[in-house]
Amino acid sequence: MIEEKLSVEQLVWQSPIAIAILCGPDYIVEHANDLYLEVVDKKADQLINRSLFESLPELVNQNIKPLLDGVMSTGIAYHGHEFEVDLVRKGNREKVYFNFVYQPLRNSKGIVDRIVVVATDVTKTVKESHALQESEKQFRSLVMQSTIAMGILRGRELKVELINPAMLKIWQKEESEVLGKKLLEIFPRLEHQRFPQLLLNVYDSGVTYSETEGVSYVDMKTHIATLYFDFTYAPLFEKDGTTVQGIMMTLNNVTDQVEARLKAEENEKRLLLAIRATNLGTFDLNLLENFYGDISPRLKEIFGFNKDESVTRVHLFDQVLPEDIEVVQEAHRIARETGKLSYEIRIIHQDGSIHWIKASGEMLYDNNKTPVRLLGTVMDITESKRMVEVLRESEERFRTMANTAPVKIWVADTNGKFTFLNRQWLSFTGRSLDEELGDGWQEDIHLLEREMVLEEYTSHFNERTPFTIEFKMKRHDGVYRWVANSGVPRYTPEGLFEGYIGSCMDIQATKIAHEDLERIVAERTRDLQEANDQLEKSNSQLEQFAYVSSHDLQEPLRKIQTFSDLVLQKIDEPGFDGKLYIKKVISSAGRMSVLIEDLLNFSRINKTDEKFDTVDLNKVLENVVNDFEVLIEQKGAKIIKSLMPRIKAIPIQMNQLIFNLIGNALKFSNENPVIEISARVLPREELKLYPLLQSSNRNYVELTFKDNGIGFDQTFAEQIFLIFQRLNDKNKYNGTGIGLAVCKKIVENHNGVIKAEGKRGVGAKFTIVLPE
Structure with missing residues (x-):
C-alpha cells in the first residue's frame, strides 16, 4: 500500500498538466502537483488538506461545485472545454480558460469518494481565438460599411462569402441573390471574359493583381452594360500565411469618368473634323x-x-x-x-x-x-451674306405676290408654326397678324373639328406629305364657313426640309351642294331599302296567304262539302233529321267567314295607308281597358299599369296592338288573371339586344305586357307570330290565330321589334320596342 501511494504521488507531481485530487463532499485537496499550484497561484500549505472553495473562495459562485456534486453523485466523469473561470492570481482577479476532466475515483466498496482534476490552462489560445474572431468581425464590419465596393470569394469555385452594399449596387443584385453562389452562376457572361482566370491566377499564385479602367460586360436586370473599373484582387491567407483561402475583390466604378474622357476625346476629334469640314x-x-x-x-x-x-x-x-x-x-x-x-x-x-x-x-x-x-x-460668310440679300429680295417679291393673290396663303416652319399669313387670310378672320402667327390660327377652327384637324395636320407634317383638309373656319363676323386648306412641304436646294406652304379656299357653296346631293342619295337609298324590306315582308305574307288558302281556308270548306254530301245521301231516308248536319255546315261557313274577315283585316294593315301622329299611349290603354271592362269583371282580372309614353305612330294601329295583347292575356288565362303593363326609355347600351335597331340613331321606348296565364313553350316564341298559328286547343280557346301576327305587322310598320317569352303553365311576356 505504501508503494502504491508513492507511485500516485510521483505521478501527480511529475505530470506535465495540472492535477489535483479532491476528497469527500467538502472537496478537500488531498493532492495537487506543482503545475496545479502554479495555475491557481497558491502554495501547498495554502491548498493541501483544505477545502477547495475555502482556499479559492472566488470559485464559490462560478457553477463549479454543481459540476463536482454531479460527478460525485453519478460517478460519471465531466469534460470541460474552454471553461471560463475567474481566478485571483498575483493579487489580481482575471479571466482564465481551462480544458479539464473531473474523473471520479471509487473506494474498495465501489463508492465515489474522490475526484481527480486534470486541467490544462488554454487561456492564451482562447484569448488569441477571441482576438482573431473580433478582428475578423471588425474586418467584416469594415467591409460592409465601406463606400468602396468590396467582396470576398472563397475557394477555386469563387463562391461569394461576403459582399457589401456598394458592390451590390454595382452588380444591381440583392444580397440573397449572390451569397453562397459561384461568381459565374451570378454573371454567366463573365465565363468568356478574362476576369475569372485573373481571379484563379491570384488564388493559385497568392500574388495581388490590380488594373485601372478594366472594361467588363455585365448582365444587368434589363440590359448588358459596358462598365469600366479600377480593381484589385488580393489573396486572403490561412493562419499559416502561405495557404490561400479566398480572394478580396475591391472595385471602383470609373465608368462615368472613362465615358466622359472618351466623349471629350471624341468631341475633340469631331471638333477638328467640323473645323476642317x-x-x-x-x-x-x-x-x-x-x-x-x-x-x-x-x-x-x-x-x-x-x-x-x-x-x-x-x-x-x-x-x-x-x-x-x-x-x-x-x-x-x-x-x-x-x-x-x-x-x-x-x-x-x-x-x-x-x-x-x-x-x-x-x-x-x-x-x-x-x-x-x-x-x-x-x-x-461672304456668300451667305449675298444669299441673305437675295433671299430678302425674294421674300419681298413673295410677300407682294401673296398679298395680291385672291386666296388665303400661309407659310409654316419645320415645327408647324405659322410664320406668314397674307392679307386675304387676315381680312377673312378679322384678327391681327400677331394673333394668328404661331399656333394662333388654330383658334379660327370650329371647336368640334379642331382636334381632328390638328391631328391630321400634325400627321402630314411628320410624314412630309401634301394634304388637303376640309373644316369650318370662323369668319370675322362670327359665321363659320367651309374651307379647304391645302399644304405642300418646302425643301432647300440641298434637300433640307424647311416647312410647308399652303393656301386656303372658301368651299361653302360647293360643300352645301355636295351635302344636298349626299342627303338626296341617302334618302333615295333609304326609300329603296324600305321598299325592298316591304317587298320581302309582302313575299313572306304571300307565302303565309298561300298556306292559309291551302290549309286553313280549305278545312271549313271541306267540312261544308262533307256534311252537304251527307245531307244529299240521307235526305230520302225515312226519319232522317238533317238539322245536325245543317248546323255543322253553318258552323263551318261561319268559321270560314271569320278567317276571311281576319285575312282582310291583316292585309289592310299598312303604314303607308294612314298618317303618323303624336299618340298618347296612356289614353289608348285607358280606352282598351274600358272595352274589356265586362270580361275583366267576369274573370276577376287585375291590370297593373305604369305611366305610358307619347310617341309618333298611327293611332288606330296602336289601339289595335294594345287591344290584341290585352285580349290575348285575358283569353289565355284561368280565373283571377294579373296583367302587368310597364314602359321605359330603352338605354342606348341595351340596343345591342336588338340587332335590327343598332344602326339607328333614334331613341326608343320599351313596352312590356306580362301575364300569369297558360303561357307557352319558349321553343315556339317565333312561330306564334305567324298568321293562323295556334299553340292551344281551338275547341277550348276560340279564335283564328291571327292576333299576334297583326301585332308583329303593326310593330314592324312602326320600325320597331316585338319578342315573346313564355313558360307553359306560368305565363307569357311580350316586349315591344318602338321609336320614341
Whole structure:
C-alpha cells in the first residue's frame, strides 16, 4: 500500500498538466502537483488538506461545485472545454480558460469518494481565438460599411462569402441573390471574359493583381452594360500565411469618368473634323503679350494672305474696313466681361475685293480671373451674306405676290408654326397678324373639328406629305364657313426640309351642294331599302296567304262539302233529321267567314295607308281597358299599369296592338288573371339586344305586357307570330290565330321589334320596342 501511494504521488507531481485530487463532499485537496499550484497561484500549505472553495473562495459562485456534486453523485466523469473561470492570481482577479476532466475515483466498496482534476490552462489560445474572431468581425464590419465596393470569394469555385452594399449596387443584385453562389452562376457572361482566370491566377499564385479602367460586360436586370473599373484582387491567407483561402475583390466604378474622357476625346476629334469640314480658320491670341500664338493657314487665306506668309495681329487688323473697326473693339470689350467673342465685319483683300467674316471665340482666365488667352474661329460668310440679300429680295417679291393673290396663303416652319399669313387670310378672320402667327390660327377652327384637324395636320407634317383638309373656319363676323386648306412641304436646294406652304379656299357653296346631293342619295337609298324590306315582308305574307288558302281556308270548306254530301245521301231516308248536319255546315261557313274577315283585316294593315301622329299611349290603354271592362269583371282580372309614353305612330294601329295583347292575356288565362303593363326609355347600351335597331340613331321606348296565364313553350316564341298559328286547343280557346301576327305587322310598320317569352303553365311576356 505504501508503494502504491508513492507511485500516485510521483505521478501527480511529475505530470506535465495540472492535477489535483479532491476528497469527500467538502472537496478537500488531498493532492495537487506543482503545475496545479502554479495555475491557481497558491502554495501547498495554502491548498493541501483544505477545502477547495475555502482556499479559492472566488470559485464559490462560478457553477463549479454543481459540476463536482454531479460527478460525485453519478460517478460519471465531466469534460470541460474552454471553461471560463475567474481566478485571483498575483493579487489580481482575471479571466482564465481551462480544458479539464473531473474523473471520479471509487473506494474498495465501489463508492465515489474522490475526484481527480486534470486541467490544462488554454487561456492564451482562447484569448488569441477571441482576438482573431473580433478582428475578423471588425474586418467584416469594415467591409460592409465601406463606400468602396468590396467582396470576398472563397475557394477555386469563387463562391461569394461576403459582399457589401456598394458592390451590390454595382452588380444591381440583392444580397440573397449572390451569397453562397459561384461568381459565374451570378454573371454567366463573365465565363468568356478574362476576369475569372485573373481571379484563379491570384488564388493559385497568392500574388495581388490590380488594373485601372478594366472594361467588363455585365448582365444587368434589363440590359448588358459596358462598365469600366479600377480593381484589385488580393489573396486572403490561412493562419499559416502561405495557404490561400479566398480572394478580396475591391472595385471602383470609373465608368462615368472613362465615358466622359472618351466623349471629350471624341468631341475633340469631331471638333477638328467640323473645323476642317466647315473651312474655318482658327486663332490663339495671347492677351498678356498681345500677339497670336497660333494662326491657322485657313485664317490667313480668309484674310487674303498666302497660307505660308508670316502674318501678325497688325496685318490682320489692317484688313478691317475702317467703318467696322469699332465693331471689333466693342466685341473684344464685351468678350473680356462675358468670356464670349462674337462679331461680323467686312474686310478688304489686297486685290480690293470686300468680304464678310464671322468671328467667334472664348476667353481663358488665370486663377485671378484675369483674361489671358482668347481662342476662336473665323468663317468667310461672304456668300451667305449675298444669299441673305437675295433671299430678302425674294421674300419681298413673295410677300407682294401673296398679298395680291385672291386666296388665303400661309407659310409654316419645320415645327408647324405659322410664320406668314397674307392679307386675304387676315381680312377673312378679322384678327391681327400677331394673333394668328404661331399656333394662333388654330383658334379660327370650329371647336368640334379642331382636334381632328390638328391631328391630321400634325400627321402630314411628320410624314412630309401634301394634304388637303376640309373644316369650318370662323369668319370675322362670327359665321363659320367651309374651307379647304391645302399644304405642300418646302425643301432647300440641298434637300433640307424647311416647312410647308399652303393656301386656303372658301368651299361653302360647293360643300352645301355636295351635302344636298349626299342627303338626296341617302334618302333615295333609304326609300329603296324600305321598299325592298316591304317587298320581302309582302313575299313572306304571300307565302303565309298561300298556306292559309291551302290549309286553313280549305278545312271549313271541306267540312261544308262533307256534311252537304251527307245531307244529299240521307235526305230520302225515312226519319232522317238533317238539322245536325245543317248546323255543322253553318258552323263551318261561319268559321270560314271569320278567317276571311281576319285575312282582310291583316292585309289592310299598312303604314303607308294612314298618317303618323303624336299618340298618347296612356289614353289608348285607358280606352282598351274600358272595352274589356265586362270580361275583366267576369274573370276577376287585375291590370297593373305604369305611366305610358307619347310617341309618333298611327293611332288606330296602336289601339289595335294594345287591344290584341290585352285580349290575348285575358283569353289565355284561368280565373283571377294579373296583367302587368310597364314602359321605359330603352338605354342606348341595351340596343345591342336588338340587332335590327343598332344602326339607328333614334331613341326608343320599351313596352312590356306580362301575364300569369297558360303561357307557352319558349321553343315556339317565333312561330306564334305567324298568321293562323295556334299553340292551344281551338275547341277550348276560340279564335283564328291571327292576333299576334297583326301585332308583329303593326310593330314592324312602326320600325320597331316585338319578342315573346313564355313558360307553359306560368305565363307569357311580350316586349315591344318602338321609336320614341
